[in-house]
Amino acid sequence: MDDSRYYKPSGAAPLGGIFSAVSISGTAALLAGALYGVVDYYNPLIYVNFLGTLILSVIVGGITFRRLTSGRIRSRIVSMLIGLLVATVMCYGAWVTYIFALTGWDALIVDPLSLLEVIQVVAANGVWSIKKHTPTGWELFVVWLIEAGVIYAFVLTSALEIQPPYCEDCDERTEPEVSKHPMAQCAAPLLRDELEGEQYAALLDAIRTEVNPRSFLALSINTCPSCRERAFLQISEVTVVTNKEGNDETKESVVVPWIMVDSRHRADIMEALQGERKPAIEGDVPELTEVLDDDEAAS
Ligand SMILES: [Zn+2]
Secondary structure, eight states: OOOTTBOOOOOOOOHHHHHHHHHHHHHHHHHHHHHHHHHHHHOOOHHHHHHHHHHHHHHHHHHHHHHHHHTTOOOHHHHHHHHHHHHHHHHHHHHHHHHHHHTTSOOOOOOHHHHHHHHHHHHHHOOOOBTTBOOOTHHHHHHHHHHHHHHHHHHHHHHTSOOOOEETTTTEEOEEEEEEEEEOOOOHHHHHHHHHTTOOHHHHHHHTBOOBTTEEEEEEEEEOTTTSOOEEEEEEEEEEEEOTTSOEEEEEEEEEEEEEOOHHHHHHHHHHHHSOOBOOOTTSSOOOGGGOOHHHHHO
16 A cells, blocks of 8 residues: 555644643543533433433533644644543542532542542442442442543543644634545455555546445545645445344444545546536446335335
8 A cells, every 4th residue: 555645744743732732632631531520519410411411521521622633733642641530630620529429519629649538438338339239449440440430531532633734834624515425335455456556547536426425435625725736536335234123323434544536636626526427327226125115124
């Protein structure tokens, strides 16, 4: 595989960007954690608490991803470290308000070392009961570790999400010029090989062919807003599957990650996007028997 044409983040991480990502995402994490600590204390339903952890982690993760992107951070390691820090701050915020509520709004312990000592005392005595059983010690630690694990997993996944490519010449993030434009399904390995070798016939053909709305490829192009020269395209595969409840679920996965495209070929692609589509040839599109739901199968 020739990977020289694929976008690789330069690894740069400007100090201003780090500062803004840490301060803004950190504040959001502290607030979300503090809110969660209170909810966790007052809510007796463990499932609701897990759902709360999930929702707040996704929100904090989303904020972190946006701050890393706007802060021009192109380093995976720095993104990961900031993600770890943000998740830790969120757990810390949750413990501070949880202990505060637990002590009848008496002890606001902000010193992390004292907080750890209090947590150990809480673990030894237990705080809540399920079916007349009050978990203590390792049982409680397992529950807390799972909750913390959810926070770390979601925040880190968001922090490490692939960012839009960056134009290092102009020191600017590229912006969407084409966003998930549907095109006909075709063999992904062939498409990848072609694009790596700067061949665009298969891509142009897919753009010009009618699309099966339940199974298609989606084309995105990002261009540098300053030089208008540096551009990358990305292709993902989209399938719509009907689940057991009869609802459509859309699944999307990247089949060609951000790969460079020059101005001339970009112009060809843009022209093809404006043109009419020809009908798909029978048998070109994979059969989607698995999406048939029971009603359709019965009729
Ligand atoms: Zn540029």
